[in-house]
Amino acid sequence: MTQPSFFRHSVVPVLTVIAVIVAFWYVAALFMNHSTVVAEAQLKGLAFTPSATWYRSWALDKPLLPAPHQVIAELWKSTAGLSVTSKRSLVYHGWVTLSATLLGFLLGTLLGILLAIGIVHQKVMDKSLMPWIIASQTVPILAVAPMLIVVLNAIGISGLLPKALISTYLSFFPVVVGMVKGLRSPETIHLDLMRTYNADDLQVFTKLRWPASVPYLFASLKVGIAISLIGAIVGELPTGAAAGLGARLLSGSYYGQTIQIWAALFAAAFLAGILVLVVGWSESLVMRLMGARPERRAA
Amino acid sequence: MVAVLLIAILGVALGISWLCVYLVHLGEALPAARRFVDLAVPLLFGVMLIAEWELVTRGFGVPEILLPAPSVILNVAANALPTLWEDVIQTFVKSALSGYLVGCGLGFLAALLINRSDFLKRGLLPLGNFVSALPIVGVAPIAVMWFGFDWQSKAAVIVLMTFFPMLVNTEAGLAAAGHMERDLMRTYAATWGDEMRRLRLPAAWPFIFNALKINSTLALIGAIVAEFFGAPTYGVGFRISTEMGRMNTAMVWAEIGVAAILGSAFYGVIALLERRVTFWHPSVRKGQR
Numbered sequence: 001m002t003q004p005s006f007f008r009h010s011v012v013p014v015l016t017v018i019a020v021i022v023a024f025w026y027v028a029a030l031f032m033n034h035s036t037v038v039a040e041a042q043l044k045g046l047a048f049t050p051s052a053t054w055y056r057s058w059a060l061d062k063p064l065l066p067a068p069h070q071v072i073a074e075l076w077k078s079t080a081g082l083s084v085t086s087k088r089s090l091v092y093h094g095w096v097t098l099s100a101t102l103l104g105f106l107l108g109t110l111l112g113i114l115l116a117i118g119i120v121h122q123k124v125m126d127k128s129l130m131p132w133i134i135a136s137q138t139v140p141i142l143a144v145a146p147m148l149i150v151v152l153n154a155i156g157i158s159g160l161l162p163k164a165l166i167s168t169y170l171s172f173f174p175v176v177v178g179m180v181k182g183l184r185s186p187e188t189i190h191l192d193l194m195r196t197y198n199a200d201d202l203q204v205f206t207k208l209r210w211p212a213s214v215p216y217l218f219a220s221l222k223v224g225i226a227i228s229l230i231g232a233i234v235g236e237l238p239t240g241a242a243a244g245l246g247a248r249l250l251s252g253s254y255y256g257q258t259i260q261i262w263a264a265l266f267a268a269a270f271l272a273g274i275l276v277l278v279v280g281w282s283e284s285l286v287m288r289l290m291g292a293r294p295e296r297r298a299a
Numbered sequence: 300m301v302a303v304l305l306i307a308i309l310g311v312a313l314g315i316s317w318l319c320v321y322l323v324h325l326g327e328a329l330p331a332a333r334r335f336v337d338l339a340v341p342l343l344f345g346v347m348l349i350a351e352w353e354l355v356t357r358g359f360g361v362p363e364i365l366l367p368a369p370s371v372i373l374n375v376a377a378n379a380l381p382t383l384w385e386d387v388i389q390t391f392v393k394s395a396l397s398g399y400l401v402g403c404g405l406g407f408l409a410a411l412l413i414n415r416s417d418f419l420k421r422g423l424l425p426l427g428n429f430v431s432a433l434p435i436v437g438v439a440p441i442a443v444m445w446f447g448f449d450w451q452s453k454a455a456v457i458v459l460m461t462f463f464p465m466l467v468n469t470e471a472g473l474a475a476a477g478h479m480e481r482d483l484m485r486t487y488a489a490t491w492g493d494e495m496r497r498l499r500l501p502a503a504w505p506f507i508f509n510a511l512k513i514n515s516t517l518a519l520i521g522a523i524v525a526e527f528f529g530a531p532t533y534g535v536g537f538r539i540s541t542e543m544g545r546m547n548t549a550m551v552w553a554e555i556g557v558a559a560i561l562g563s564a565f566y567g568v569i570a571l572l573e574r575r576v577t578f579w580h581p582s583v584r585k586g587q588r
Contacts, residue, residue, distance in 0.1 A: 010421060013418050013420075013421040013423075014421070014422050014425055014426060016418075016422055017419070017426060018426070064444065123323050124316075124340075127319070127323050127326075127337065127340040127341065128319050128340045128343070128344035132348075135559075135563060139555065142524050144539075144555055147539060147543045147555075150543055151365055151366070151548070154364065154365060222432075226431075229434055233434045234434075234436060234524055237524075245437075246437075253443070253444070256444075258441070261440055261441060264437070265437050268433070268434050268437055276429075276432050
């Protein structure tokens with residue numbers, strides 16, 4: 001495939017859709033903020049011309065729906081415009097959230113892999129644990145997150161770890177499910193071949209099962225990193241709005257700072273995008289190092 | 300005293316583990332008993348967890364604020380049934396179910412529409428995949444601002460949360476029918492509607508059910524978390540946050556228990572429906588393996 005057709009096939013449609021969304025957004029902002037503008041005009045005893053009303057509804061301080069450029073301006077102001085250590089800097093809050101996300105993701109991945117190894121090798125673990133692992137995810141842990149944090153605070157565990165534990169709880173699940181599938185993915189022929197080599201369990205694991213499970217692992221990691229971030233953000237909601245993107249959301253909603261809420265949302269979306277991309281890149285890197293042929297892009 | 304406790308805790312763990320191992324071996328030896336074993340082993344494991352929980356919290360006198368014993372939680376729940384019922388109606392029936400139905404329905408319809416245009420497909424699917432990875436619960440404060448404190452704002456969040464997984468999965472499902480079958484439909488001069496009904500939709504059901512299952516947990520979580528940002532004076536999320544503020548942990552656990560049971564039941568109903576609808580799918584079909 002040549003580069004221009006990739007451009008025409010993917011970039012142009014995506015950009016078009018985004019452009020339509022942005023245009024729609026501006027129009028929506030016009031209508032949703034209209035009453036606020038009118039009220040403001042009445043309060044000040046001014047009569048706005050229609051064009052001034054339009055302009056004003058895209059420039060309010062606390063609009064019902066801020067216009068995209070307001071959000072971007074706020075994002076710029078709170079990232080590049082402030083020093084990184086400032087309490088109002090989104091970089092600072094983003095870092096707080098990111099560190100909890102990464103720690104939780106790491107712990108969850110490790111736990112998931114260990115559980116999967118146990119489940120694949122021990123029939124008893126498979127029978128007894130697997131149904132509970134699935135049931136564990138129907139517990140709305142995000143709903144419990146605030147309580148977990150308060151409880152852990154009460155016994156002296158505070159700061160990064162409680163949030164990370166919520167991310168762990170969320171992210172271990174896709175890893176377990178994916179890795180159990182992946183570790184069982186080698187075909188019978190290959191397992192039989194290992195038998196003819198007189199390979200022991202450890203050798204079968206390191207030379208056959210583990211390499212075969214790597215694609216499954218990365219598929220799970222992509223899901224896991226996304227929900228780790230969600231876990232970390234929700235985990236920040238009850239901590240008295242101290243720090244992190246979740247705290248930013250909550251304080252924004254307390255004080256009606258809509259632009260701040262939207263900026264925090266955009267920052268979270270940006271973070272999610274980066275994290276998923278990084279996992280995707282490391283996947284292609286690992287696959288290449290393992291000798292997989294580069295995938296051809298389908299037409 | 301502590302020694303006795305430790306022995307009891309260890310004894311229960313070892314005893315039930317041994318029983319599980321024994322049952323699994325029994326299941327291997329007797330194929331007739333396999334169904335029973337598949338049911339009994341996870342149940343036993345659950346009983347062990349709860350027994351250990353009770354033993355540890357009672358035995359070591361864990362303060363109730365940290366972790367109440369299962370019996371205490373059950374007692375509190377039994378005394379607060381009307382409250383629990385009210386919360387369930389508000390959070391599960393009004394917020395979660397309505398948002399779930401609208402979100403999944405819209406996602407499905409959007410997928411059908413997009414399916415007709417290659418351009419839209421290429422433009423929307425990457426975005427849909429991206430949005431699925433976003434922390435959408437974050438829009439809860441905005442929804443509360445727009446739609447008020449009651450269930451409508453929660454339903455709006457859930458619509459947004461469930462829309463994109465449904466869109467992406469349905470789209471993948473509609474593309475799942477093979478070229479051969481599609482060509483066959485063309486030779487029959489099948490209309491778009493015929494092709495949808497007889498080929499594409501049946502092929503898409505496993506994907507659609509996948510989205511329905513993912514969304515069932517999302518909907519419940521969304522409803523509860525959205526209530527943290529503002530709710531009328533009832534609802535599971537509201538109760539969890541206020542009872543936590545009053546350090547009434549047992550009630551919080553009771554709500555969590557109810558939510559877990561509801562979540563599992565919701566998931567179970569959809570899984571059962573899936574077995575009915577996609578009876579032909581290899582993962583449902585019996586006799587293989």
